[in-house]
Amino acid sequence: MKAAMDDPVDGRVRRAQESREARRAQILATALRVFSEKGFHQTSITDVVKAAGVARGTFYLYFDSKAAIFHELLDELMTHLRSNVMGVDMAPGAPPMVEQLVATVARILDTLQENRPLTRILFHVAVGVDADVDERLTGFYESLRGFIGYSLTLGQAAGVVRSEIDVEITASCALGSLKDVVQRYVVESDTDFDVDGVARAIVDYNLAGVGAQS
Amino acid sequence: MKAAMDDPVDGRVRRAQESREARRAQILATALRVFSEKGFHQTSITDVVKAAGVARGTFYLYFDSKAAIFHELLDELMTHLRSNVMGVDMAPGAPPMVEQLVATVARILDTLQENRPLTRILFHVAVGVDADVDERLTGFYESLRGFIGYSLTLGQAAGVVRSEIDVEITASCALGSLKDVVQRYVVESDTDFDVDGVARAIVDYNLAGVGAQS
Amino acid sequence: MKAAMDDPVDGRVRRAQESREARRAQILATALRVFSEKGFHQTSITDVVKAAGVARGTFYLYFDSKAAIFHELLDELMTHLRSNVMGVDMAPGAPPMVEQLVATVARILDTLQENRPLTRILFHVAVGVDADVDERLTGFYESLRGFIGYSLTLGQAAGVVRSEIDVEITASCALGSLKDVVQRYVVESDTDFDVDGVARAIVDYNLAGVGAQS
Amino acid sequence: MKAAMDDPVDGRVRRAQESREARRAQILATALRVFSEKGFHQTSITDVVKAAGVARGTFYLYFDSKAAIFHELLDELMTHLRSNVMGVDMAPGAPPMVEQLVATVARILDTLQENRPLTRILFHVAVGVDADVDERLTGFYESLRGFIGYSLTLGQAAGVVRSEIDVEITASCALGSLKDVVQRYVVESDTDFDVDGVARAIVDYNLAGVGAQS
DNA sequence: GATGAATGAGCTTTCATTCAT
DNA sequence: AATGAATGAAAGCTCATTCAT
Numbered sequence: 001m002k003a004a005m006d007d008p009v010d011g012r013v014r015r016a017q018e019s020r021e022a023r024r025a026q027i028l029a030t031a032l033r034v035f036s037e038k039g040f041h042q043t044s045i046t047d048v049v050k051a052a053g054v055a056r057g058t059f060y061l062y063f064d065s066k067a068a069i070f071h072e073l074l075d076e077l078m079t080h081l082r083s084n085v086m087g088v089d090m091a092p093g094a095p096p097m098v099e100q101l102v103a104t105v106a107r108i109l110d111t112l113q114e115n116r117p118l119t120r121i122l123f124h125v126a127v128g129v130d131a132d133v134d135e136r137l138t139g140f141y142e143s144l145r146g147f148i149g150y151s152l153t154l155g156q157a158a159g160v161v162r163s164e165i166d167v168e169i170t171a172s173c174a175l176g177s178l179k180d181v182v183q184r185y186v187v188e189s190d191t192d193f194d195v196d197g198v199a200r201a202i203v204d205y206n207l208a209g210v211g212a213q214s
Numbered sequence: 215m216k217a218a219m220d221d222p223v224d225g226r227v228r229r230a231q232e233s234r235e236a237r238r239a240q241i242l243a244t245a246l247r248v249f250s251e252k253g254f255h256q257t258s259i260t261d262v263v264k265a266a267g268v269a270r271g272t273f274y275l276y277f278d279s280k281a282a283i284f285h286e287l288l289d290e291l292m293t294h295l296r297s298n299v300m301g302v303d304m305a306p307g308a309p310p311m312v313e314q315l316v317a318t319v320a321r322i323l324d325t326l327q328e329n330r331p332l333t334r335i336l337f338h339v340a341v342g343v344d345a346d347v348d349e350r351l352t353g354f355y356e357s358l359r360g361f362i363g364y365s366l367t368l369g370q371a372a373g374v375v376r377s378e379i380d381v382e383i384t385a386s387c388a389l390g391s392l393k394d395v396v397q398r399y400v401v402e403s404d405t406d407f408d409v410d411g412v413a414r415a416i417v418d419y420n421l422a423g424v425g426a427q428s
Numbered sequence: 429m430k431a432a433m434d435d436p437v438d439g440r441v442r443r444a445q446e447s448r449e450a451r452r453a454q455i456l457a458t459a460l461r462v463f464s465e466k467g468f469h470q471t472s473i474t475d476v477v478k479a480a481g482v483a484r485g486t487f488y489l490y491f492d493s494k495a496a497i498f499h500e501l502l503d504e505l506m507t508h509l510r511s512n513v514m515g516v517d518m519a520p521g522a523p524p525m526v527e528q529l530v531a532t533v534a535r536i537l538d539t540l541q542e543n544r545p546l547t548r549i550l551f552h553v554a555v556g557v558d559a560d561v562d563e564r565l566t567g568f569y570e571s572l573r574g575f576i577g578y579s580l581t582l583g584q585a586a587g588v589v590r591s592e593i594d595v596e597i598t599a600s601c602a603l604g605s606l607k608d609v610v611q612r613y614v615v616e617s618d619t620d621f622d623v624d625g626v627a628r629a630i631v632d633y634n635l636a637g638v639g640a641q642s
Numbered sequence: 643m644k645a646a647m648d649d650p651v652d653g654r655v656r657r658a659q660e661s662r663e664a665r666r667a668q669i670l671a672t673a674l675r676v677f678s679e680k681g682f683h684q685t686s687i688t689d690v691v692k693a694a695g696v697a698r699g700t701f702y703l704y705f706d707s708k709a710a711i712f713h714e715l716l717d718e719l720m721t722h723l724r725s726n727v728m729g730v731d732m733a734p735g736a737p738p739m740v741e742q743l744v745a746t747v748a749r750i751l752d753t754l755q756e757n758r759p760l761t762r763i764l765f766h767v768a769v770g771v772d773a774d775v776d777e778r779l780t781g782f783y784e785s786l787r788g789f790i791g792y793s794l795t796l797g798q799a800a801g802v803v804r805s806e807i808d809v810e811i812t813a814s815c816a817l818g819s820l821k822d823v824v825q826r827y828v829v830e831s832d833t834d835f836d837v838d839g840v841a842r843a844i845v846d847y848n849l850a851g852v853g854a855q856s
Numbered sequence: 857g858a859t860g861a862a863t864g865a866g867c868t869t870t871c872a873t874t875c876a877t
Numbered sequence: 878a879a880t881g882a883a884t885g886a887a888a889g890c891t892c893a894t895t896c897a898t
Contacts, residue, residue: 016898020861039342041255045889055863060890124348127341128253134338138402145398152424161424169415170424172398173391180390181383184359188352201383209423210366210375210384234878259872269880271875280872444877448882467770469683473868483884488869552776555769556681562766566830573826580852589852597843598852600826601819608818609811612787616780629811637851638794638803638812662857687893697859699896708893 024062027052028076031069036117040070040129067130074126074133077118078140084111085144097160098203105178106199112186113195123179123187145171174206238276241266242290245283250331254284254343281344288340288347291332292354298325299358311374312417319392320413326400327409337393337401359385388420452490455480456504459497464545468498468557495558502554502561505546506568512539513572525588526631533606534627540614541623551607551615573599602634666704669694670718673711678759682712682771709772716768716775719760720782726753727786739802740845747820748841754828755837765821765829787813816848 030052034043045066049059063069085108112119122140126133149171155161181202185193244266248257259280263273277283299322326333336354340347363385369375395416399407458480462471473494477487491497513536540547550568554561577599583589609630613621672694676685687708691701705711727750754761764782768775791813797803823844827835 016860023861039344041342042344044887046887056889057864057891058862061861066889125342128255128339128343130256141394141397145394155424160426162422162426165419165424166411166415169395169412170419172394173416173419174424176390176392176394176397177387178390180355180359180386180393183355183390184386197380198383201380202387204379205384205387205423207423207425208376209419209421210369210379210388211421212374212376230878237878258870270873270882271880272878274873275878444881451882467772469770470772472866474866484869485871485885486883489882494868552770556683556766557770558684569822569825573822583852588854590850590854593847593852594839594843597823597840598847600822601844601847602852604818604820604822604825605815606818607822608783608787608814611783611818612814625808626811629808630815632807633812633815633851635851635853636804637847637849638797638807638816639849640802640804658857665857686891698861698894699859700857702894703857 023054023058027054027059027062028069028073032073032117032121035070035073035125036120039125067132070126070129071133071136073121074136077122078136080118081111081122082140082143084108085147098207101203101207102196102199105202106195108178109182109186109195109199112182113192116186116190119182119186123183141175145175148174177202177206234276237268237272241268241273241276242283242287246287246331246335249284249287249339250334253339281346284340284343285346285350287335288350291336292350294332295325295336296354296357298322299361312421315417315421316410316413319416320409322392323396323400323409323413326396327406330400330404333396333400337397355389359389362388391416391420451482451486455482455487455490456497456501460501460545460549463498463501463553464548467553495560498554498557499561499564501549502564505550506564508546509539509550510568510571512536513575526635529631529635530624530627533630534623536606537610537614537623537627540610541620544614544618547610547614551611569603573603576602605630605634665696665700669696669701669704670711670715674715674759674763677712677715677767678762681767709774712768712771713774713778715763716778719764720778722760723753723764724782724785726750727789740849743845743849744838744841747844748837750820751824751828751837751841754824755834758828758832761824761828765825783817787817790816819844819848 027048031048034048034051038047045056045059048069049056052059059069063072122137126137128134145168149167152161152165152167152171152174156163156165156167181198185198241262245262248261248265252261259270259273262283263270266273273283277286336351340351342348359382363381366375366379366381366385366388370377370379370381395412399412455476459476462475462479466475473484473487476497477484480487487497491500550565554565556562573596577595580589580593580595580599580602584591584593584595609626613626669690673690676689676693680689687698687701690711691698694701701711705714764779768779770776787810791809794803794807794809794813794816798805798807798809823840827840
């Protein structure tokens with residue numbers, strides 16, 4: 001018993017710890033996949049455990065409930081994505097702003113495309129699951145809009161963004177322009193697309209609009 | 215219609231027919247409200263029949279299943295909305311294009327705001343309900359994107375839309391810009407907003423983008 | 429609908445009401461039997477509904493939960509029994525007190541013997557089911573002890589009960605003397621016994637004790 | 643015992659044996675406590691092993707099942723108690739019978755009060771656990787009634803017990819009088835009571851009853 | 857001997873749907 | 878046409894027990 005605490009010679013405890021982590025991760029990954037394929041309400045715990053190849057009880061050894069594992073999954077995805085998006089370096093640098101923006105959008109699209117299940121859960125499966133999830137989702141998008149609005153304000157100060165625009169509404173528009181592209185090319189499709197080309201089109205649209213003479 | 219043939223003098227059949235229609239419409243309207251308030255999976259048939267003031271069995275006299283009434287509801291909403299959007303008169307007319315666009319977007323926003331339950335179902339409740347619903351939703355948005363793309367092409371021909379843009383991607387962006395504003399100001403909020411101002415900001419954003427010098 | 433309220437000519441509503449009551453009573457009676465035979469924890473809802481010949485869901489149409497039906501059963505039994513016991517007429521009357529007491533005890537024993545399932549639930553099945561049930565049981569026996577103690581005090585005033593006895597402890601003893609006889613001859617046995625003889629022995633024991641010379 | 647044969651010089655086997663016994667006793671004692679606090683069905687094996695500070699598997703190294711440890715516990719308690727009760731020396735001796743009886747009852751009450759967990763298991767927790775346990779309990783009380791009846795018969799022969807009493811029923815009454823007092827003052831309470839006073843009241847009640855003139 | 861992760865039968869409860877009245 | 882009692886498949890979750898390490 002005491003030995004358990006300081007894991008003596010053979011590292012048995014460490015290995016056990018690791019295997020526990022591995023098992024947890026395995027169930028989490030399986031759940032991610034199954035939820036993304038069938039949706040939350042269409043997925044039963046039986047579906048998850050069968051797909052994971054573990055027994056019913058094993059699931060509850062690692063997660064409190066069906067809702068709990070979904071919440072955990074969602075938190076993980078949102079954190080992952082937020083760090084990816086927020087990581088944008090808007091700081092003034094040498095590379096032309098357009099190219100920097102294209103690279104950023106391309107990076108985001110790439111991440112989402114590389115993790116289609118993840119994206120589908122955030123964009124599709126999580127919607128309307130329950131009040132708690134809805135709130136988290138709303139907050140997530142709100143924070144993204146806030147970030148975009150903040151960037152627009154910075155851009156206005158730097159003289160690269162038109163001063164006439166309504167920042168709040170425009171931030172929503174910009175987020176939406178990205179969201180629908182993701183919806184269209186990542187969520188609703190299974191084929192990969194030309195990330196760079198799409199990113200370029202999005203940036204072009206956001207910077208210059210569609211009007212011929214501005 | 216058939217009834218018209220054997221309807222006796224006193225119009226009993228017609229009245230019955232009408233009452234049938236009325237009952238059906240009443241249940242449908244109730245379902246619209248309840249679904250929009252609680253979500254599809256959180257709403258039970260019991261909720262609907264209690265709210266409608268009819269017996270459980272009566273519900274199944276008018277609708278095949280919970281899924282069926284939702285599908286019908288969805289179809290109705292999509293038709294309603296599509297006609298509203300598609301009604302845009304892009305034809306060359308006297309009024310300046312910008313004003314015409316603002317009026318159109320304002321009309322759409324107004325419709326959605328006036329029918330929040332309807333909007334919430336289309337934007338929120340219907341997502342992930344089942345494969346069939348998902349397909350309809352996807353098709354609906356696809357048709358909207360198609361319409362926007364077609365309009366953009368017309369605009370290019372008319373010289374009012376930049377020829378360099380990627381029509382397909384830009385259509386998605388434009389749809390998205392509208393969707394997120396609706397999400398933000400109609401779905402996630404309960405307070406009315408300045409429809410005209412928002413419409414103007416959206417059109418401005420879509421025509422000219424955010425870039426300072428184009 | 430309106431008709432439902434005043435149950436017009438044919439008494440359909442009344443009959444429905446009655447059938448509902450009957451069904452409820454039937455499930456309650458079945459549960460009483462099954463619980464008394466197998467014990468609370470050994471009885472599953474499946475056992476009850478199979479024995480009652482109804483579907484699983486029907487049970488939950490009439491009762492909130494397994495605990496709820498047991499509580500209801502228990503309340504009913506305790507009320508039934510209490511009224512039976514408390515109904516003892518200690519008022520001074522013509523018939524000799526001993527005979528009156530014998531008649532009373534005999535009546536109690538008879539009731540319990542006639543309702544063995546009921547008795548078994550109160551004496552056996554309900555013990556240790558959950559904290560709530562335990563509390564109710566404790567209160568029930570406490571009230572019985574209180575009643576006996578009160579009667580003893582009255583007896584002392586009337587000069588028919590020794591003034592030296594400790595009323596509280598003696599009340600517990602008297603209750604216990606009855607309880608163990610019931611345990612022995614009603615709960616643990618399935619054969620009927622000579623109610624009058626036993627009642628007489630109990631009363632004799634309680635009045636005169638076992639000592640040869642008092 | 644067997645171990646004694648091949649135990650090497652250093653007594654390793656003996657010590658191992660002893661540690662086995664100690665471990666077993668420790669788990670048993672823990673189970674006694676936990677069962678008495680929460681009840682049989684409310685106590686999970688997890689509760690027991692956590693309280694005992696051993697692993698789940700270890701429990702099954704020493705006991706066959708949850709039922710088995712409870713049975714063992716019960717047997718131990720019953721043996722303990724029976725020896726205590728049966729130890730009554732009814733043999734004719736110098737001390738006055740009443741004082742002897744009071745001392746005996748006081749000793750029993752004292753033992754039960756000193757071992758509330760034990761008492762609660764015998765009087766409360768064990769009831770209705772399963773058919774096997776019920777049978778053991780019934781047998782236990784039966785043997786107590788038998789002993790009391792035997793003592794009463796001896797008393798009749800010695801002329802200190804009334805000859806008119808029904809020995810069997812009276813034995814039940816006497817046992818019951820003791821049981822309910824224990825229920826009331828030991829099981830349902832946590833505060834100590836005046837053992838001697840209570841014992842005296844019980845004996846007085848059993849010897850002389852409550853009647854004023856016998 | 858000790859461990860604790862894994863198991864899976866079995867539990868209570870829900871709810872869309874049916875059907876006798 | 879309208880009713881609402883009845884149905885039963887299927888869900889989420891628990892826990893005594895096993896067994897590889």
